[in-house]
Amino acid sequence: MKANRFEDLPEEEQEWIDAWLGDTIDETSFAALQDRMLDRPELRKIVRRSLALHHDLQAKADGSADATAEPWLENEATPTNVVALPTTATSRFFPIAIAAGVAFLLGLALMHFGGRSGAVEQSAKPVVDEPAVEPSANGFAVIENLVDAKWALGETERRRGDSLGDEIFRLRSGVAEIQFFSGATMVIQGPAEIALESAWEASCRDGLVRMRVPPAARGFKLNGPDTEIIDLGTEFGFEVRGGKAHVEVIDGEISMRHRNADERIVEKGAAWKLPRDGVAARVKAGQVAFPDMGSFDLETQTRQRKDFERWQIHSKAFARDRRVIAYYTFDRAKPTAVIASLAEPRSSEFDGAVVLAETAAGRWPGMKQALEFRRPGSRVRVRIPGEFEAFTFAVWVRIDSLDRRYNALFMGDGYETGEPHWQIRDDGKLMLSVMVDHTRPNPKMPEDAGFHRVYYSPSIWDKSMSGQWMHLVSVFDPERRQVSHYVNGERVSRAEIAADYFIRTLRIGNGEIGNWGQPFRETPWFAIRNLNGRIDELAILNAALTDAEIRELHEHSQFGRR
């Protein structure tokens, strides 16, 4: 019987056609195939059909890749900004945009292979696990501002940007501004003790507060020792001292119930005293100075300016530290400029080229710039030649969300022997790894990219921390054979480098800030690992900084504390 369909052909011929289409046919088989084609019209017909299908698929894939790539292409108009990749000709001329489209598809393809990428990680056993900075997973408020805030002994020192959940907030002195996720704002003057109950409710046990409730948060409930206040919009002050309360409506109106009395609407300009064991009584307004937002803002600005100036001094000194290999602060005179490395002696060789990343406000808005890596192709390309004995990576980062499985902080391009990968996994764990030997298969995963190990921190980020600036440091220390992670100056984990995974000579070469450019040197596409967030300072040191040094580094470069 003559074959009509591909599947009717002898397996051998099917194989030949597939190999021919896949460019893997050997000369003998190709000659045999052609001999048979000469004799068999039905075979020729099936070959034509197969080839036509092959071309149709090519044409379709071509179109789909372009469609995905298009939004990227229009932003690639300034090739001078792009450092040419010293790899193969293919990757040099293969537009990043096309690669991006491919990368998207690659992600899908990876799923077919069990979801493993080049970075297959086994968790290293931590030697010391100190989850000092455990984020609150169910926070409903955040510290917006702190001015001269002091905390009682034994009380957690709060920082601006800390998220707050169901807890008692105690302030010894100074002023704190808390933003509830309902939209309500509470300015607290210490000493104060406030029980935070939800985004919609808090109890003032002691202290002086000013509530501001926008329309969206109408209905916010503030409880005093014997009083319930429902804010019906805008602003009121509330004081509790020694169990005695006092309320004053600054703007709008509130609904108030004191002890067993009926609910009462209190309007703008009215003040009431609320005794523990008596009835509420109207008093003259204006007797209590509630913490004022306006002067608070001014004070905040002054404080920020001071912090910023202090950081500037620190930054200049830090750049002169001979252990600093590369140091980027992302401040640029114009948006087309390179990102200069400030490490002394200055060398333009370490300058970073910005691709697609956008200038945004840094941790001191209006004073310091950052780069935002929100768009999938965003990156800063750098080249850091040399051999190193240890790595300390330090960054000030504002993570908006962890969109990718792996979100890049700093990544060596090729991930070849001695090269680092510093990133955050989507579960909030900080990851540092150095390729131990890229030519040696991973024993657990023989098909993996190479022999390496990833050192994880506990989870240091969750959604409640979105948009907050934080200081992250990771240290790869071959001499002491340990890898440590730090958040805001505090060590959160330390793990031992096992003998098998020991590597003495470290390198970087080509690398990227905020993304992963070149998963493998020969590969003209990349896995998208852009960090959805901002970076406004990044330093790489050829040294393993100590706990004390990292605490100090954070201290000198932090903002908005006190």
Place this chain on the structure above:
Amino acid sequence: MSRMSDFEKNDPHEDARYEAFVKLFAHHEAGLRRFVGSFLPSWGDVDEVVQRAAIAIWRKFDQFDQDTNFMKWACVVTRFEALAYRRKMARDRLVFRDDVLDLMAEEAGAELDGRNAQHEALESCLLAMPEKQRKFVMLAYTPGVNVKELAEEAGSTAAAFYMRLRRIRRQVMKCVEEKTLPSPEAG
């Protein structure tokens, strides 16, 4: 088509002739590519042959009887261009030798309608596929993608990747054949 416009066109008769050619060629270009694509494996070669054929067709356009089938005539011209190109080409290990190529091109000319039907069938077959498979095929066929490297990147082997691609392509082929060939029972 810019190289066509270089020819002298000041004669109004020539203008009309040129217009007729452009109209016909534009209408049939995709079909012509599909025709060449059923016997030349490289997309670049297909482009090159169709370009050369366009010039040859224009040069011989005088000989074309406008009451006959343009596509049939164009396929004959193109077939000779393909053979001429084949001889000029450095020995490409994937291109059929002359005798096979000539037979293939000759027979392909008679299959043009079937080729278009096949193209349409592919569209519906791809749509009917599980999305993962479709994306995989599209990825594997994306220009510039090297299957071996792609497989390595995916932590697999080229062989596994290639097996998968082949399996899916065979499924697509089966689907296309079911839609375009008379069913065995009917025959």
